[in-house]
């Protein structure tokens with residue numbers, strides 16, 4: 001085994017990673033996080049500050065920071081950018097009216113120096129609703145097609161049913177683990 | 180990041196290395212992501228369907244290759260064309276063991292190579308999954324996808340098995356195929372690269388324009404919402 005591989009393996013085994021969970025209000029961030037940790041999702045209120053949860057997946061301890069998405073809170077997002085290993089951006093796939101708005105917020109995030117090169121996973125949430133947008137429209141509406149400086153992936157999911165959440169976490173761990 | 184890129188470009192120019200960008204396309208499940216791992220000499224991991232963008236780099240001779248991996252699924256396939264302006268060449272991957280998808284495979288192939296931003300650039304086709312029983316051979320796949328109808332691009336079809344287990348050797352056909360493609364780009368590098376630079380810049384301007392328009396629409400929408408709230 002080469003030294004580099006060895007270092008990587010070591011790093012992988014005892015590594016704690018920091019994941020930022022962002023998106024507009026009502027996108028379903030808190031519901032996603034609770035569902036991932038198998039908690040009850042029946043009484044979730046809009047997040048005023050932030051929640052942190054540790055999830056373990058493939059030897060990774062993932063500390064996920066879920067931050068409120070209401071407009072008044074968005075200016076505080078920047079307090080959380082340091083040392084981010086991956087960005088999980090949640091959208092409400094059935095909210096066509098706000099697709100471009102969430103795209104704008106995401107574009108601002110991606111311009112942040114502290115988040116440069118950080119892999120992006122877009123959780124296209126609420127797929128259980130009938131009018132959920134297809135992947136190509138999401139990619140266009142969020143301006144993902146002009147991104148060249150980081151890896152990105154769209155994961156369709158539903159925090160309500162849990163579909164897709166595990167796959168999303170798997171992609172995240174593999175991408176972080178191989179970087 | 181921008182700084183890093185600039186340093187890389189400077190470095191490449193000094194060392195006489197040249198950059199080639201290759202987009203890897205084909206319908207979902209064809210084996211694109213698996214193939215790129217094998218090109219790099221890494222044992223592939225099954226990451227599930229790609230619905231996004233991943234760039235992987237690999238050195239070959241004096242060339243610094245960048246592979247763009249975007250998904251091939253029905254709902255994401257429409258994004259391929261947004262990468263064509265900046266690529267020098269393409270690899271098209273076919274699951275040679277899945278006869279049911281050949282119609283779709285052919286259609287997506289012709290749509291891609293006839294796109295104005297791609298037209299005329301060289302393309303390599305891999306008839307993948309040769310390890311599976313009844314995998315079709317390159318000559319059959321060539322017929323299946325009407326390869327003889329390709330008039331503007333230099334093309335080459337070859338077979339391969341992209342999947343490899345830990346400790347097993349990689350399929351030679353993969354490197355040979357990629358070498359064929361790199362040679363085609365090499366023979367024509369100056370004019371191809373000029374076209375790539377020009378088209379990339381045009382596309383960047385177009386994207387900037389679109390983003391400005393979008394920002395303006397969002398601003399208006401927010402204003403309108405505030406106005407209604409105030410009433």
Ligand SMILES: Nc1nc2c(ncn2[C@@H]2O[C@H](COP(=O)(O)OP(=O)(O)OP(=O)(O)O)[C@@H](O)[C@H]2O)c(=O)[nH]1
Pocket residue numbers: 023024025026027028029030031032044045046047048067068069070090125126127128129157158159160161
């Ligand atoms: N149908 C459906 N509803 C969902 C889904 N995920 C979340 N919701 C609902 O969407 C609403 C908002 O969910 P939250 O998890 O509070 O959203 P949030 O992104 O954390 O919102 P803020 O904390 O305000 O930023 C709740 O009523 C959820 O029940 C989903 O997958 N499907």
Ligand SMILES: Nc1nc2c(ncn2[C@@H]2O[C@H](COP(=O)(O)OP(=O)(O)OP(=O)(O)O)[C@@H](O)[C@H]2O)c(=O)[nH]1
Pocket residue numbers: 205206207208209210211212213214225226227228229230249250251252272307308309310311339340341342
């Ligand atoms: N038997 C066999 N299986 C293969 C081969 N190449 C890829 N596969 C398998 O085919 C499946 C799809 O491979 P991917 O590389 O993910 O396919 P893809 O073209 O990237 O698919 P999308 O990302 O959805 O567009 C995976 O389960 C691979 O392990 C091969 O040469 N032989």
Ligand SMILES: [Mg+2]
Pocket residue numbers: 029030031045046047066067068069
């Ligand atoms: Mg919340």
Ligand SMILES: [Mg+2]
Pocket residue numbers: 211212213227228229248249250251
């Ligand atoms: Mg793939």
